[in-house]
Amino acid sequence: MSSRFWRPADVLSATRPPIAFAGSRIDRADHIRADPAAIAALQTAGARVLRLDGLDPVLTEQGGLDWGTLADADRGAELIFLGIDEAQRGCFVEVPSDAPSGGPHAGPASWNAMSVLEAGELAAYGGARALVSWHARHRFCSFCGQPTVLAKGGWQRTCSACSSEHFPRVDPVTIMTVEHDGRLLLGRQPRFPAGRYSALAGFVEPGETIEEAVARETFEEAGVRVRDVEYVASQPWPFPSSLMIGCHAYADDPAITIDTTELEDARWFTRGEVVDALGAVGRGESGRAFGAPPAYAVAHLLLRWWVERG
Amino acid sequence: MSSRFWRPADVLSATRPPIAFAGSRIDRADHIRADPAAIAALQTAGARVLRLDGLDPVLTEQGGLDWGTLADADRGAELIFLGIDEAQRGCFVEVPSDAPSGGPHAGPASWNAMSVLEAGELAAYGGARALVSWHARHRFCSFCGQPTVLAKGGWQRTCSACSSEHFPRVDPVTIMTVEHDGRLLLGRQPRFPAGRYSALAGFVEPGETIEEAVARETFEEAGVRVRDVEYVASQPWPFPSSLMIGCHAYADDPAITIDTTELEDARWFTRGEVVDALGAVGRGESGRAFGAPPAYAVAHLLLRWWVERG
Known part of the structure; x- marks a missing residue:
């Protein structure tokens, strides 16, 4: 590990x-x-x-x-x-x-x-x-508006009128920890439980790579520029159809400017604070500095990955 | 490199x-x-x-x-x-x-x-x-069949009847080279130009990770089991809306059983054959053993990555 x-x-x-x-x-x-x-x-x-x-x-x-x-x-x-x-x-x-x-x-x-x-x-x-x-x-055809019917055992829907074929959506989402000077950038959405901070995240858009999406989202949400994006792990997340793509990146400038439509706060946390927060999850507690994401979220795994690789 | x-x-x-x-x-x-x-x-x-x-x-x-x-x-x-x-x-x-x-x-x-x-x-x-x-x-709502209108500068469509919000699709596709005993597994689709072999590929489905999709597609198309999937690079590919996720993996058993609905052939190529094929692309030629994918495809980059990392 x-x-x-x-x-x-x-x-x-x-x-x-x-x-x-x-x-x-x-x-x-x-x-x-x-x-x-x-x-x-x-x-x-x-x-x-x-x-x-x-x-x-x-x-x-x-x-x-x-x-x-x-x-x-x-x-x-x-x-x-x-x-x-x-x-x-x-x-x-x-x-x-x-x-x-x-x-x-x-x-x-x-x-x-x-x-x-x-x-x-x-x-x-x-x-x-x-x-x-x-x-x-997807009971209707997005191309012509007529009803669709289930096909291929449920792995397709086909338009009853124009025969367009429609396939289940999987929406790639980048979710990333960002490191500067041994500390980790985490953000807080207004809907989070009290004290919770987690990895920033956002959908990959048409016309960009995974690495470009990580860089764009980190800059949009926290005003932080990143380099050297690394892929860590992925997770299917059926709410409703995301593929979470967990990444890690590095920042040279720690100045934060949050987008208040997405986040209510973003901060740099020390390794000790992250270790403490991860340990508290198992006890059903919040850490001293912040509450880590739950054990089943890929964000939790990204924090563990960062701590364990040393 | x-x-x-x-x-x-x-x-x-x-x-x-x-x-x-x-x-x-x-x-x-x-x-x-x-x-x-x-x-x-x-x-x-x-x-x-x-x-x-x-x-x-x-x-x-x-x-x-x-x-x-x-x-x-x-x-x-x-x-x-x-x-x-x-x-x-x-x-x-x-x-x-x-x-x-x-x-x-x-x-x-x-x-x-x-x-x-x-x-x-x-x-x-x-x-x-x-x-x-x-x-x-997506001129019609897949939820109710009524017309949609462009919203958010074209990054959304909204149903004129039920107000459902629809977002541009990005379809994650795994594309992978597989290595066994210093050789690389490549396959040939019937639609390819004569002599061309390329990396196997397939859409990520609901309920699986990138790594699971790589393993499933490689087994479905070539009958080869893989381990230790590594991410290499990604590419937006607008035909019509793919996000190509380039990976590399390893196989212990080289026995191939192709799915003839997907491939007409799959073979293991030596490092020398891959080097020769990549070199031929620049001269507009086919390699001696096979033709490599064109320079602009992520499959080409996967082959280069494998050769250059040694």
């Missing part, structure tokens, strides 16, 4: 917490998505259908995901083929006609799921949630 | 070819997108409007982008605010009512632009192209 280049592979093989929403053990079986007969053949009595409450997970008394069967499913609902599990069972999730479209933040039920679900189950839930909410937001 | 960890910053500062479509010098001026008065104030006689032929670039006799003025613009067309150039001029591009939606591959005019345009101009074109084609594909 102390090597200069701590690869994502190391992150994934580390002890808990791993990257939340990564590590699904469901085989996506991409090759049969376009084969309706093969998907139908998996719709047996043994097939599993993930139960959701809106977009929230439903947990069993044992703290696992609640999987029902096709017998419980609504025959009128659209069905997404998630893949094949280790017992060779087809895994599905329904898109109810009243499925919510999902917001940009994780709610209490999702945070609870992150704390209790085993990694593979949490990943299965996250992938299913992202797909269901995408279908709920 | 021979260091073990060749960072994207090095790539960006290297001599030509840099990463095509990166390096725009237009300030996106995100803070004024939501300020119609500020955008209007930039719509002066000095404002620049990028000329496009459909989605293709229009080049001047000197081989630069052809920028017109607002006087040339169609008053009925939607106008996207691209940002502010180094001379403090507002930069815009129109979305004509008949704007094409754009396909998944670069056409001859785009390949020509990659070879003749200066890096900053190519990036300005790429960003503008991705935005125009996104608007052309």
